[in-house]
Amino acid sequence: MSAKGAVDTIEPTAAQRTAARRVAEAKATVPDFQASIAIDTTNADLGALVGAAGRALKAVASVNGAYVDAKLQHYERANVGVVLGGATPTILDADVKTAGAIAEEIAAARDALAAGTLTAAAQANATFTLASLADHGIAAFTAIIAPGHAGALAVGTTTITLSADARIVTPADAAQFLSSLRAAL
Numbered sequence: 464m465s466a467k468g469a470v471d472t473i474e475p476t477a478a479q480r481t482a483a484r485r486v487a488e489a490k491a492t493v494p495d496f497q498a499s500i501a502i503d504t505t506n507a508d509l510g511a512l513v514g515a516a517g518r519a520l521k522a523v524a525s526v527n528g529a530y531v532d533a534k535l536q537h538y539e540r541a542n543v544g545v546v547l548g549g550a551t552p553t554i555l556d557a558d559v560k561t562a563g564a565i566a567e568e569i570a571a572a573r574d575a576l577a578a579g580t581l582t583a584a585a586q587a588n589a590t591f592t593l594a595s596l597a598d599h600g601i602a603a604f605t606a607i608i609a610p611g612h613a614g615a616l617a618v619g620t621t622t623i624t625l626s627a628d629a630r631i632v633t634p635a636d637a638a639q640f641l642s643s644l645r646a647a648l
Contacts, residue, residue, distance in 0.1 A: 482549065496629050496637075500623050500645060510567075513554050523636050525636045527613070540555065544609065546595075550572075590612065603624060606626050607626065
């Protein structure tokens with residue numbers, strides 16, 4: 464027995480192994496920076512936040528893109544991956560959906576995740592990621608950029624922080640995105 468006491472070793476699930484690999488890859492290969500804006504989100508609906516992020520993505524093309532193979536890509540569609548526990552279901556065309564429609568999609572994804580039926584297809588084709596810890600009382604945090612994305616949004620109770628890939632997003636782009644997000648809310 465070590466000084467740590469008994470040690471439980473747990474084999475991660477396939478989803479946990481994939482998430483760990485992707486996070487490590489992103490942190491090792493993406494030169495990122497953060498920009499934050501003070502927004503009180505304590506009463507904000509997640510559907511409204513996702514829709515606002517979608518509209519802000521359409522307003523600032525560089526944030527809705529990626530740096531791939533030494534080239535800049537800009538995506539036509541604003542598809543927002545929403546972090547829900549161990550999965551990230553995608554809200555396709557978040558910029559044109561109502562907050563209510565998005566909230567329904569998120570609720571259905573949560574139900575599928577709880578039932579173990581959330582498919583890989585439901586988690587595919589995101590162009591951006593949004594993670595919220597506001598409902599847990601977290602004021603601010605930073606999100607990790609997923610491979611193939613130019614940014615990720617972290618929503619706290621008092622602060623929204625954009626993590627951006629410095630190879631494609633400029634600080635001015637980040638400021639414009641956050642201003643567009645505030646206006647869309």
